[in-house]
Amino acid sequence: MTALLHYLPLLGVLVVVIGFALRFNPVPVVVVAGIVSGLAAGKSIGDILALLGTSFVSERALLLFVLTLPAIGVLERAGLREHARNWIASLRSLTLPRLLIAYLGLRQILSMLGLTSVAGQAQTVRPLLAPMAEAAAEKRGRPLAPEERNAVRAFSAATDNIGLFFGEDVFIALGAVLLIQGFYAQHGIELHPLQIALWALPTAIAAFVIHAIRTLLFARRIRNVASGPAAPLEQQSRTANEQQNKLDTDQHG
Amino acid sequence: MLTIEQAYWLIALFLAGAAILNLRAHRWSHAAFWGVLAVLIAGGKYVLAAHAAHHQFPAQLAGVGVIALAVLSPRMTRGQVSERDSAAREADALRLRHRLFGPALLIPLVTLLVALFGAYCVVGGVHLFAPYRMTLTGLALSCVVALIAALWVTRAKPAAGLAEGRRLLDTLGWAALLPLTLAALGGVFAATGVGTAVADVVRLAVPVNSALACVLAFGAGMVLFTVIMGNAFAAFPVLMAGVGIPLLIHLHGANPAILGAMGMVTGYCGTLFTPMAANFNIVPVALLELPGQNDVIRAQWKTGALLLVVNLTLMYFLVFRF
Numbered sequence: 247m248t249a250l251l252h253y254l255p256l257l258g259v260l261v262v263v264i265g266f267a268l269r270f271n272p273v274p275v276v277v278v279a280g281i282v283s284g285l286a287a288g289k290s291i292g293d294i295l296a297l298l299g300t301s302f303v304s305e306r307a308l309l310l311f312v313l314t315l316p317a318i319g320v321l322e323r324a325g326l327r328e329h330a331r332n333w334i335a336s337l338r339s340l341t342l343p344r345l346l347i348a349y350l351g352l353r354q355i356l357s358m359l360g361l362t363s364v365a366g367q368a369q370t371v372r373p374l375l376a377p378m379a380e381a382a383a384e385k386r387g388r389p390l391a392p393e394e395r396n397a398v399r400a401f402s403a404a405t406d407n408i409g410l411f412f413g414e415d416v417f418i419a420l421g422a423v424l425l426i427q428g429f430y431a432q433h434g435i436e437l438h439p440l441q442i443a444l445w446a447l448p449t450a451i452a453a454f455v456i457h458a459i460r461t462l463l464f465a466r467r468i469r470n471v472a473s474g475p476a477a478p479l480e481q482q483s484r485t486a487n488e489q490q491n492k493l494d495t496d497q498h499g
Numbered sequence: 500m501l502t503i504e505q506a507y508w509l510i511a512l513f514l515a516g517a518a519i520l521n522l523r524a525h526r527w528s529h530a531a532f533w534g535v536l537a538v539l540i541a542g543g544k545y546v547l548a549a550h551a552a553h554h555q556f557p558a559q560l561a562g563v564g565v566i567a568l569a570v571l572s573p574r575m576t577r578g579q580v581s582e583r584d585s586a587a588r589e590a591d592a593l594r595l596r597h598r599l600f601g602p603a604l605l606i607p608l609v610t611l612l613v614a615l616f617g618a619y620c621v622v623g624g625v626h627l628f629a630p631y632r633m634t635l636t637g638l639a640l641s642c643v644v645a646l647i648a649a650l651w652v653t654r655a656k657p658a659a660g661l662a663e664g665r666r667l668l669d670t671l672g673w674a675a676l677l678p679l680t681l682a683a684l685g686g687v688f689a690a691t692g693v694g695t696a697v698a699d700v701v702r703l704a705v706p707v708n709s710a711l712a713c714v715l716a717f718g719a720g721m722v723l724f725t726v727i728m729g730n731a732f733a734a735f736p737v738l739m740a741g742v743g744i745p746l747l748i749h750l751h752g753a754n755p756a757i758l759g760a761m762g763m764v765t766g767y768c769g770t771l772f773t774p775m776a777a778n779f780n781i782v783p784v785a786l787l788e789l790p791g792q793n794d795v796i797r798a799q800w801k802t803g804a805l806l807l808v809v810n811l812t813l814m815y816f817l818v819f820r821f
Binding site: 252253255256258259262263266269271272273274276277278279280283284286287289292293294295296297298299300301302303304305306307308309310311312313314315316317318319320321322323324325326327328329330332333362364365367368369370371372373374376396397399400401402403404406407408410411412415422423425426427429430433435437441442443444445446448449452453456457460 | 666697727805813
């Protein structure tokens with residue numbers, strides 16, 4: 247009986263798994279999971295509410311990224327994404343894999359230096375990297391089909407995540423390394439942060455190599471996909487823009 | 500002195516502004532959603548202070564606010580705010596060209612400068628930046644600087660900052676809230692003993708005398724727990740206390756530095772698989788207006804899986820050798 251009680255809070259995990267599998271809106275799923283797991287642990291409604299409230303507000307730094315939205319929005323209104331696209335299209339030698347792999351490397355190095363908030367999905371991927379990657383992909387001579395455009399955008403977002411995660415773990419002054427050191431110190435094992443950071447390097451390098459290879463394969467797939475004959479160069483960039491404009495109007499019009 | 504608390508006030512102000520614009524447009528659910536969130540963010544410090552002084556009521560009220568947000572979430576439909584037409588945007592883009600990049604790049608640049616030199620900015624004996632979460636304070640400052648620069652470059656009216664910010668905020672909808680909600684769930688899980696229960700399940704299933712089985716169980720546990728919690732930091736102490744220290748370090752003599760570093764990275768691989776890591780995997784789906792909720796995970800899970808294999812292999816061969 248006591249053993250069963252010990253495992254009962256896992257019901258909250260079950261709620262999350264079922265809710266996500268059935269594709270319910272994640273926010274209520276998560277809140278219900280918290281309440282279920284609190285009830286299963288024998289907490290009162292008042293305690294559960296307080297726990298939910300304090301856990302929520304103590305993590306409010308996670309909402310800081312919304313502060314980038316006004317500046318990015320004003321620039322988008324004046325054609326930031328369109329210009330990013332035009333500019334990359336004009337740089338002949340900047341191909342899709344070169345753009346994404348350079349971004350991956352830069353993001354990893356910046357994160358290793360502790361500069362994790364310098365780039366991000368809101369700061370750099372939506373306004374800069376994604377439109378640039380789309381333009382670079384269209385250098386194959388044909389505009390992107392909507393599903394290809396989405397695939398390029400998703401791959402750009404993935405590249406940002408991978409660069410962030412597998413650089414951050416090497417940085418010694420914040421985050422992961424200090425958490426590891428602090429945890430060991432509590433358990434009577436004294437380590438220097440540099441010792442820990444050093445051993446995250448092999449995986450960071452492996453992450454770069456693996457994702458760079460996947461980027462090359464992804465770019466080749468986008469480039470070689472069978473389709474109609476390529477339009478002459480001059481005409482093609484114009485059709486690409488027109489197609490994008492049409493897409494935008496379709497989405498927002 | 501600039502502190503992170505002022506950045507929270509700025510968020511609350513922006514959210515309140517978005518709520519008012521939605522109120523004027525008779526979009527009641529959106530207005531209520533951003534309004535409640537603004538109050539929670541603005542009142543955060545007070546709630547935590549009251550909780551520390553054992554006054555439960557403000558925290559309980561915040562809990563009710565979180566439930567209200569959860570109820571409103573399904574009504575936050577996407578894509579109803581119209582954007583300026585694309586011909587006008589294209590014309591501006593051709594006219595302003597690289598000047599458009601300036602303000603966008605100010606966000607990383609100012610953040611970087613504050614991160615590197617913020618500690619040395621002293622005016623009249625007072626530090627310009629509080630040391631607590633200084634990089635994030637710098638991020639908030641950089642957003643203000645970038646907004647001013649963007650308004651100047653584009654000659655837009657200041658009201659455009661709020662209007663365009665609200666357009667993007669409404670595009671994000673409930674996805675903006677999910678990271679916070681998940682972090683709150685992490686707090687609840689930790690307080691209700693979900694962590695220890697998971698570690699016990701892992702330990703029950705493992706033949707403890709095999710070093711390989713222990714490494715695999717530790718790795719699988721880190722990934723599983725990270726997938727459930729959406730955060731490797733939450734998984735690490737649980738799996739280390741349950742499996743890492745007693746079985747790998749004490750029983751099999753693993754090197755703690757290697758185990759710690761590579762164990763954490765194992766969890767990071769798990770972060771690439773899970774919608775629970777919403778700020779990395781779900782927020783960009785909304786930001787990039789992708790059709791499928793798991794499109795970003797679909798683009799990255801193969802990198803995560805391959806890296807997981809490489810990482811666990813490296814760990815097995817290194818951790819008992821040094």
